[in-house]
Amino acid sequence: MPVKIDVNGELVTAYLEGEIDHHSARVMRNDIDSAIERNMPSMLILDFRDISFMDSSGIGLVMGRYKNLKKNNAELHITNTSPQIYKVMKLAGLERLAKIDKVGSK
Amino acid sequence: MITNVLKLVIPSKSSNESFARVAVASFVAQLDPTLEEINDIKTAVSEAVTNCIVHAYKESMGNIYITVQVIDNLTVKIKVRDNGCGIDNIKQAMQPLFTTGGEERAGLGFAVMESFMDKLSVKSKDGKGTVVTMQKKLSIRIS
Numbered sequence: 001m002p003v004k005i006d007v008n009g010e011l012v013t014a015y016l017e018g019e020i021d022h023h024s025a026r027v028m029r030n031d032i033d034s035a036i037e038r039n040m041p042s043m044l045i046l047d048f049r050d051i052s053f054m055d056s057s058g059i060g061l062v063m064g065r066y067k068n069l070k071k072n073n074a075e076l077h078i079t080n081t082s083p084q085i086y087k088v089m090k091l092a093g094l095e096r097l098a099k100i101d102k103v104g105s106k
Numbered sequence: 107m108i109t110n111v112l113k114l115v116i117p118s119k120s121s122n123e124s125f126a127r128v129a130v131a132s133f134v135a136q137l138d139p140t141l142e143e144i145n146d147i148k149t150a151v152s153e154a155v156t157n158c159i160v161h162a163y164k165e166s167m168g169n170i171y172i173t174v175q176v177i178d179n180l181t182v183k184i185k186v187r188d189n190g191c192g193i194d195n196i197k198q199a200m201q202p203l204f205t206t207g208g209e210e211r212a213g214l215g216f217a218v219m220e221s222f223m224d225k226l227s228v229k230s231k232d233g234k235g236t237v238v239t240m241q242k243k244l245s246i247r248i249s
Contacts, residue, residue: 019124021123021124022120023120023124025210029210056153056211056214056215057211059212060211060212063212064210083142084145087145091221
């Protein structure tokens with residue numbers, strides 16, 4: 001399972017696992033979207049601690065979930081990004097959509 | 107002077123995206139790059155190969171030809187070539203956020219390649235295919 005979902009009231013945390021590329025992003029997207037649909041969170045945390053690599057497919061994944069959450073006025077928070085992941089997110093300007101915490105910042 | 111070469115041919119299956127970037131990264135690893143340099147190269151290769159799969163061979167299957175040249179043991183030159191549909195308007199394709207890949211594609215593939223590598227050039231012929239050439243000079247390590 002590339003995504004583990006943890007529900008705590010209105011807070012849903014998705015722990016992503018493995019590598020995010022065009023090949024793997026589809027399964028992750030479906031898992032996260034069904035968790036959003038089921039739980040209608042007011043905040044979704046995407047936890048990247050177990051992601052070892054991400055290319056721009058990860059940006060598509062994050063932006064797509066952001067749009068989904070926005071329909072319900074819910075917030076997105078990104079945590080535990082490695083330097084490689086943070087660099088890709090920064091290039092895309094994702095920090096304008098969500099709060100991004102680097103790995104080890106909490 | 108070209109001091110080492112890797113040639114790789116893989117079919118455009120999305121499961122090969124991971125293999126392609128890891129293979130190139132392992133080849134480059136013998137030059138003792140920094141972790142950031144190796145990650146930059148891995149990410150750029152992943153973008154180029156994904157473009158072949160998602161765009162060049164959209165509805166079909168074809169070969170992706172990857173050549174990595176090491177120049178003077180310091181510069182890495184990577185060519186990713188396909189015989190796919192070609193890019194209509196390269197300038198537009200290279201614009202950040204422009205995509206024909208649908209909702210879930212960010213349109214940042216070329217932007218990543220451009221910013222993570224030192225040089226990027228794209229050549230394409232309608233119906234014939236595309237060649238992406240990118241180059242990165244590694245930092246000199248004191249050994």
